[in-house]
Amino acid sequence: MNCLAPFCWPISWPRGRFFLFPRNVPLLDVPDLTRISYQIRYLLPPVVFGGVIFCTVLVMLSWPPGVTLRMGAEWLVFVVIALLIERCVGTYIVQTHAVTRRLARKVAIIGSGAEATQMASRINARMQRIFRLVGIFDDQGGNVDGTIETLVLHAREDHIDAVIICLSPAEGGQQQVMDILWRLRGVLADVYVVPSLMTEDCHGWPVERFGPFSLTVLQRRPLSEWDTLEKRAFDLTASMLLLVALAPVLGLVALAIKLDSRGPVLFCQPRQGFNNRYFNVFKFRSMYTDMADMDAARQTSRADPRVTRVGKWIRRLSIDELPQLFNVLRGEMSLVGPRPHAPQTRAGGQLLHEAMEEYVARHRVQPGITGWAQINGSRGELVTRDDLRRRVVLDLEYIRAWSIWLDIKIIFLTIKREIFSRNAF
Template sequence: MSESYSPLQEPLGLPERSLPMMAAPAITEPDAYPYCHSVLSGIISGIDTATIIASTLMAASIEPSIIHQDWHLALPLAEMMSALGFMMIPKNRALLYVPTVRQPAAQIRYLAPPLLIGALLHTVVLYMLHHPLAPSLKLSMAWLLISAFFLFLVRFFEIFLLGRPAIARQLARDIAVVGSDETALRFASRIANEAGSTYRMAGVFDDHETAQNPQITDGTLLDLIAHSRENPLHAIVLAIPPAADPVDHVATIIWQLRSVLSDVYVVPNTVHGIDVLLPIEQLGPFPLLVLQRRPLSDWQVVKKTILDGILGTMALVMLSPLIIGAAIAIKATSPGPVFFMQPRLGFNNRMFMIFKFRTMYTDMSDRMAARQTARDDPRVTPVGRWLRRLSIDELPQLLNVMRGEMSLVGPRPHAPQTRADGMLLDDALAEYVIRHQVKPGITGWAQVNGARGQLVTLDDLRRRVALDLEYMQRWSLRFDLKILFLTVMREVVSRHAF
């Protein structure tokens, strides 16, 4: 990381003042830079729901012994209304933001109001059913104490876990800043010095001549792209100086960063002409304009991962006889290994080894895909021809799915040396790299629309990339299930496979 962050003034001779668009004093409290981790908030809310249901059931089993009476349907109804009240009453979701979610006092403020309202509903229901007020209050207090005990017990255990260094590091957001003037460096300095463990500065990058000075920046935009492949970023903030055509300048930078998997923001008031209708998001005390989002949100990634895990496991179990039969046929008809492994470009432009059934003669295999497989290719074995025709050769990729390298549905991964019109794919079409912002799939929207098999022309590549980008824009669980269904119906036996 560049030395220009702290102390910033010494190497640059900059005066002591804050960022131009932020006159507010520096904020150094531990929760000055909160952010919403939607998956974490959802998990905690789900645990709260499960805990309140369990504690309510426990209270229901204990309460009759408190009053030595059986109030028939009154008690179950009161318990149900209390639990529903706790779950349905709006809560201050900001108290579940990181790092506030790790603060005991904040969590007491989060849980106390719905607990008290739940207890009040408990009393009101019993009283409206014509039960005496005194025992009704006693039963409501029992529900409140039991529910509060278990909710706070679970919450403090969660706080303990979230405070562990390994988990805290996972929850930290990594930020890179693009720019090299005073605005960019001050922005980076304040994030690095004030955000605590909530945000981590990945560096300041720029293509300006100052980018050659390691005392000021951490490299060029190409360095930022290379860094993001090994260390994924959550946000890139453009804090760039005014330009003759600011909109075009911003668009150029975004296009250069098109392969980077990250949300992209721009600091307002430093670039004039940016659409005022752009959404605004807070990063601590800093308002930022949202220029670009990752194709899938955190929750969408979780849903897709769960779908892959469930359906992938089911497919492995159900198709195991077919997989074993194919392996035996390959081994019995030609010498060499059963599996063929080949490097492919995957999620976030990272390389991984893809598993396939070997369909070629061992001495003719093309591990680097310098030559694409063609129809009636002499390198393909007789058994391999049928495996490819029926798409059975792709089944070992279920192992890649279980390893987290692939998804059941997504853009098909290509070998690094694959070419269209004699050009490498990312050279042939600039938009090609964008498809690496989601995991590659065993099947995809392009495949069920007939865009599979050999890539020959640039038009072939354009059509596939257009369909892949359409898939990324339209993604939903239902869309994935539709593609899987269409794969079985249309593509298991395909005239495009050979």
């Protein structure tokens, strides 16, 4: 097996071949910010830099050297006192039980041997301020909280930050670890393993400290917490501006739909989204009400008799997707991301997650109104497994390469290429 296999997450065909490179954002290496040494380490450089800049500005303004030094000393005293008060208050708040429990990283352990029990005991006894144990999971039974499948289902309902594979040598080696990693491909959590289980010489893998333990990183979440916050802020700002700018268009389209055929203006359909959770997506109704397919068991095709006269135009111009801006405001979608599909959508006669096992990896980020696959021509009806494979490959490329600038680029290319796309119908 290739040394980089678990790090780059490759899967050879027929399973597909994709690469989800982990971002270098340590999760388990969380400093104890209540310690004075950490506070000084973080605050001293910016305070010194700020003092130098302050004095430099005074010198450039031709202030006398004596006055500059006195003003610099007064500024330094003021900043130190202000930071001291702020840090004392902040440290007190952070140490309260409610805040500690909310900020604690949720960790799940896979294994049922002595090694797993020892790590769980360490978390419960000495690391509760930073980490909270979700449970111990293993397929072998014993004193555990459930199977690995139970963990996968639990991760969909309750957020988990990290999964630590801590098997005993008797329970399995590197191949067993890789099998477990494959089963966790749809779990939105960082995955770690005890280095002793990795039998091959893989010195290039990142390692993080977890108390007295050293853990090898197998998989990271696609977006860090800061990335997620940055993306959400952009989505909220842009979607509100778009709703204001497009309000006349939305109103005219709603009126045209109402005059063209009987039924509601909006069509709501369940879709599978972030972390494999279901939500209702909003679209302008483009089909006759009595012919609508809530589960999308039959995909829309060209010259589909179910589509209304107005529906043909709004689908061709992709205007039917605009109400999804409200899904973005609700936090269910992003402006850019893999397109969500209805539960019964099929490719090659199979449900999407059955037709391609890697499909669930798309749900590690929020679904989008548009995406990298759509601007590269992969949109419309999924007829064959090759159609699905191309779309999943492009979606995973987007996840791996995400940046806020890539989102902006995709939005502009969507306007340029996709509004008049020949694949839209």
